[in-house]
Each structure stands twice: as C-alpha cells, then as structure tokens.
Amino acid sequence: xxxxxxxxxxxxxxxxxxxxxxxxxxxxxxxxxxxxxxxxxxxxxxxxxxxxxxxxxxxxxxxxxxxxxxxxxxxxxxxxxxxxxxxxxxxxxxxxxxxxxxxxxxxxxxxxxxxxxxxxxxxxxxxxxxxxxxxxxxxxxxxxxxxxxxxxxxxxxxxxxxxxxxxxxxxxxxxxxxxxxxxxxxxxxxxxxxxxxxxxxxxxxxxxxxxxxxxxxxxxxxxxxxxxxxxxxxxxxxxxxxxxxxxx
Amino acid sequence: xxxxxxxxxxxxxxxxxxxxxxxxxxxxxxxxxxxxxxxxxxxxxxxxxxxxxxxxxxxxxxxxxxxxxxxxxxxxxxxxxxxxxxxxxxxxxxxxxxxxxxxxxxxxxxxxxxxxxxxxxxxxxxxxxxxxxxxxxxxxxxxxxxxxxxxxxxxxxxxxxxxxxxxxxxxxxxxxxxxxxxxxxxxxxxxxxxxxxxxxxxxxxxxxxxxxxxxxxxxxxxxxxxxxxxxxxxxxxxxxxxxxxxxxxxxxxxxxxxxxxxxxxxxxxxxxxxxxxxxxxxxxxxxxxxxxxxxxxxxxxxxxxxxxxxxxxxxxxxxxxxxxxxxxxxxxxxxxxxxxxxxxxxxxxxxxxxxxxxxxxxxxxxxxxxxxxxxxxxxxxxxxxxxxxxxxxx
Ligand SMILES: Nc1ncnc2c1ncn2[C@@H]1O[C@H](COP(=O)(O)OP(=O)(O)OP(=O)(O)O)[C@@H](O)[C@H]1O
Ligand SMILES: [Mg+2]
Numbered sequence: 001x002x003x004x005x006x007x008x009x010x011x012x013x014x015x016x017x018x019x020x021x022x023x024x025x026x027x028x029x030x031x032x033x034x035x036x037x038x039x040x041x042x043x044x045x046x047x048x049x050x051x052x053x054x055x056x057x058x059x060x061x062x063x064x065x066x067x068x069x070x071x072x073x074x075x076x077x078x079x080x081x082x083x084x085x086x087x088x089x090x091x092x093x094x095x096x097x098x099x100x101x102x103x104x105x106x107x108x109x110x111x112x113x114x115x116x117x118x119x120x121x122x123x124x125x126x127x128x129x130x131x132x133x134x135x136x137x138x139x140x141x142x143x144x145x146x147x148x149x150x151x152x153x154x155x156x157x158x159x160x161x162x163x164x165x166x167x168x169x170x171x172x173x174x175x176x177x178x179x180x181x182x183x184x185x186x187x188x189x190x191x192x193x194x195x196x197x198x199x200x201x202x203x204x205x206x207x208x209x210x211x212x213x214x215x216x217x218x219x220x221x222x223x224x225x226x227x228x229x230x231x232x233x234x235x236x237x238x239x240x241x242x243x244x245x246x247x248x
Numbered sequence: 249x250x251x252x253x254x255x256x257x258x259x260x261x262x263x264x265x266x267x268x269x270x271x272x273x274x275x276x277x278x279x280x281x282x283x284x285x286x287x288x289x290x291x292x293x294x295x296x297x298x299x300x301x302x303x304x305x306x307x308x309x310x311x312x313x314x315x316x317x318x319x320x321x322x323x324x325x326x327x328x329x330x331x332x333x334x335x336x337x338x339x340x341x342x343x344x345x346x347x348x349x350x351x352x353x354x355x356x357x358x359x360x361x362x363x364x365x366x367x368x369x370x371x372x373x374x375x376x377x378x379x380x381x382x383x384x385x386x387x388x389x390x391x392x393x394x395x396x397x398x399x400x401x402x403x404x405x406x407x408x409x410x411x412x413x414x415x416x417x418x419x420x421x422x423x424x425x426x427x428x429x430x431x432x433x434x435x436x437x438x439x440x441x442x443x444x445x446x447x448x449x450x451x452x453x454x455x456x457x458x459x460x461x462x463x464x465x466x467x468x469x470x471x472x473x474x475x476x477x478x479x480x481x482x483x484x485x486x487x488x489x490x491x492x493x494x495x496x497x498x499x500x501x502x503x504x505x506x507x508x509x510x511x512x513x514x515x516x517x518x519x520x521x522x523x524x525x526x527x528x529x530x531x532x533x534x535x536x537x538x539x540x541x542x543x544x545x546x547x548x549x550x551x552x553x554x555x556x557x558x559x560x561x562x563x564x565x566x567x568x569x570x571x572x573x574x575x576x577x578x579x580x581x582x583x584x585x586x587x588x589x590x591x592x593x594x595x596x597x598x599x600x601x602x603x604x605x606x607x608x609x610x611x612x613x614x615x616x617x618x619x620x621x622x623x624x625x626x627x628x629x630x631x632x633x634x635x636x637x638x639x640x641x642x
Binding site: 064067069070089090093094096097098102104108110112121122124125126127130169173 | 250253260264548549551552553554555556557558559560561562634635636639
C-alpha cells in the first residue's frame, strides 16, 4: 500500500481505540457462548495498558477485536476514530498493516526464514521495495538489540531473542498501537524483563500505544493502567475515561 | 503484494518441500509426457502415410469398379482390356493410362520360393507411377502385345530369390510357368500395407492368361497437372457409366485419399491425446490434493500473514502461484522428456514420430491451466482462513 487510504485513521484522533458495548459470541454445537458481553472502553494514543483476568475471561477475544483480526457480534469499535464496521476485509487488512503491530505469546515467526526477512514481512504487504524493506528491518532489529542476529533463523535463537524479533516485526511498519497477548508468557523472568523493557521504551520514545495481556501481576504493575476482565466484562479499569486526566 | 514477491515466496515454499513438490510434479510430468509422445506418434504416422501416398507419383487417378468408401463391399471387376482402350480414347493420350491385374502367386528359383503379388501391367506404368528401376529395363509394347513371359522383380523378391546375384537374364518360375527377369525395381517401401517391394510385374496379357481371367482390377491415369485431375476424373467416370449404365465406377485421386486418411489419422491423434490428457487431469487432482495438505499445514503461517496485513487476494495469489508453478515446471519437464522420448522412439523403432510446435505449446498451456483450475480451490480456502482460528491452531 503506497497510496494513503481515506478511511485510514488520522493521527489527530484522540483515541487509539473506542469500544462501545462490544460483544462477541461463538456458536458451539448450536449453543451460543458469549466471550465478551458488553465491553465499553477507550484507550488513548500513547497509553500503556495491561489487560488482566482469569483464563477464559475473554482477554484474547478482546485483543483480536482491537487488532481487527475479528469482528464484534454487536457493538461499535472505532480504531483511530474509524468505525471498523464500515471497512471491508481488504481495508481491515490494510488497517492492520498500517496501524497495528502484534506480538504473540508463541512468537509466530516463520521457521525457515531469517530474522531479517521475518521482520520485513509486514512491509511486503505494503508494497515496499526489497531494498527499503531490508533497510527498515535492519533498523528495527538494531532497535531491539539484535543487530548481530539478522541472518539467524528462529530455531537458532533463544526464546527471548525470538520475541525481540517479533517486537521488531511489530514496529517495523511504524504502527500507532502494539497489541501483545502474553508476550512474556513463554519466557523466563530475565527475558521477560527485557521484553517488557523494550515495550516500555517503545511506548516512551515513540509514543506507540501498548496494550498487553498478562497473567503476571508484576508485569501488570508496570503498566500505568490496568483493565481487569472477568466473564467477558470489564470488572475494574484503573484508568477509566472519566479519570483520564489523572491517569496520565 | 507484487507478483515478483509472490513468485519468490512460491519458489521458496516448493523448495522447502522438495521431495513432495517433485512427487506432485511427477503426475503432471507423466501426463504431459504422454500427450507429447502420443501426439508425436500420431502426427508421425499421418505424415508417413501422406508421404507414401505422395510417393506413388503425382496427380494419379485410380479407376476401380464399384463404390469406394468405408464399409463398401468389394465388387467383382467387369472391366477388361477393351475398357482400358476405351478409357485411353476418353483421356486422349494413351500413354497416360496404365492398367493392373493382381494375384498372389508363388515365385520360385531352384529350391527357393517366395510368395509375391503378381501384377500384370503395361509399358505405360512408369508414366503414371513413380517406380524407378535399379537394374534392367521396364516392359515394352512388344512384351505386352506378344504376351512375353518376362518379369520385373520388386527389390525384396529379387533379394530373397537371388541374394547378391544379378537376376537380370535369369529364370524364375511363377505359378509353374517360367519367366525371364528383365528388371529389378528400387526399394520403395509399402503403401497402405501393400508391400510394393514384394511385387512382380509382368505384361498384363501374360498375367491374364496365367490367372485364366480376362479381367483387369483397375485402371490408373496420370493427369498432366493438379488442375486437370478433377475434370478428367469426372470425364472418365461419366464415360464408363455411359458404357455400362447398370454398373458403378469410382475414380479416386491422391488428394481425396490424403483427405480421408488425414482426417482419420487426425481423429486418431486426437483420441490418443485425449487419453493422455486424462492422466494429466489425474496429475492435476494430485496437485489439488497436495495443495490442500499444504494449506492445512501452513494454517498458522496464513493466520500470521493475515495478522500482518496480507489481504485475502495476497494469500490466494500466493497459493495459486504455487500451484501453477508446480504444474508449469512439471509441464516443462514433461515436454523435455516427451520430446526426448519421441526422438528416442524415432531413432530406435520403426514407429514414426513427429514433434509439432502446437502440441508443445498446448501441453504447456494445458499444464498451466491445470494449475489454475486445481489450485483455485486450495488457494481460496487459504485466502478465506479466519486469522483468529489460524493463529490459535497449534
Ligand atoms: N473460536 C471459538 N469458538 C468457541 N468458543 C471460543 C472460541 N474462541 C474463544 N472461545 C471461548 O471464549 C472464551 C474466551 O476466550 P479467550 O481466549 O478470549 O480467553 P482468555 O481470557 O484469552 O484466556 P487465556 O488467559 O486462557 O488465554 C472462552 O470461554 C473460550 O472457550
Ligand atoms: Mg488468551
């Protein structure tokens, strides 16, 4: 994508995400299972938010909706001010490519591909030339301290290094938001620490909003705002929009 | 995404599963190979037959009693030498008309005996048919008029009876009657399964006495040019019909023979190609199958690519290109092997084979089309994968 799309969120929008009564239900053997039962929240530009809650409470479901990988059953979701219901699948893919970076618990790197090419992958779908892709991927890898591992394949790297490659891939496209679903879940404390440091740095230096899901109380503590989810509902939000001013 | 990128990705994907890609291609390779070889053989057979017909001589009209055509019953000839004279008058130039009386007879020299086609003809045969002599002379008017017992041997007959000896001037016994050899023909092969090197030519008058029937089997006319063939053909048939109102006569020309036989052989080639095409189809099903397996195996990869911004058409294109690449590489290998195989058959066996550019272009086009056709279903499945489910898959 080299031509800017009119439906793309503009940087002037006040919020990164705006969800109103967001619901998502799944049909299982004819029975409707509600994973999200009416979530209303706003996440501003440049915020650092931790989503916590018991297993099966709907954290990943929420992340998938925010990341435009999935569509809500009902409710309104605005990403950068744009109602996702107005976007078709192609526009949604372009929105993911331009505005959102993902970090997954299990890294999700292409196994037979070098770190450099893994990081460059999002730019392939943006139509960026090979040369520029490589240059940007190199810069992103250097930013996560892996300048010396560019030619390595995932199997030749430690878990912590792999997750840092994934973070480099999330930021190579200069997104406004990084969504991380348990980014430290598969890492030991030291590597988890390093990954968290990177995400905080990203948030502080580049103003990228970070939304991360975690089970780890210590990790959650490092976020300025915590959203507690239980049974598909927001139970507690330490930085609810009403308290916006103070939360920052 | 650019097509170039997709191509690089597809090559990479095929390279990763080298053995599987090769085995999948094998189905396409065999199909294309079969098409190329069978079309080459069919075309070769057609060319060979057409060459044979053309090799008879040029602008020949054959007049035979009865109806000529597929399924027509053979007719007892009622033509005799007076009819030949009549046809000569109709044609105007007697030297452009010759005659044939045929009968299978044993030919013996000492203890060696071969079975040959005895053909009674006359001095005008060389004016109508291409029948070069290797040695000696052809029939003369005197031979025919005085019923001489002289014979010209086909190359194979001469070889079998005399070996390396020069047969000219020697005696052969045909159906118990002694003949003197005056000539030997060059080797010319066979026409329509008639082994012309196994013929023995004698004067038509002598042959009629030997066989004991005053009939002739056919009259051959040599037209002076292609434009003359059709009017001459019509004139002769009309004249014979006028002479024998109750009889049927046919006059066939090389062009008509070429046309009929060409059509039959083209049909045969088409049928062969279609049968080979079925194996190409089976190869396509194999491609489809393996692509579906690939899509399943790479579910997580597809989910990830979508999460990173791949559109449905990017994923679809990636898998479609992979399928088309499989079948076109298979197609090219199949074409190369097919051409090699056809050349080998040509060199090592009597089966003629002729490679035509259109069969190669067609084989390539069809294998690419097979890739698109059988790749679409797996590629669509890949393109439509729900990224959430794909990412959760483990
Ligand atoms: N595709 C699906 N079909 C049916 N039910 C689903 C599907 N995906 C999720 N669910 C259900 O939705 C609920 C929320 O799932 P989700 O993955 O969002 O939980 P989570 O909070 O991320 O849990 P965890 O901490 O274990 O990752 C669960 O009850 C789950 O079984
Ligand atoms: Mg989860």
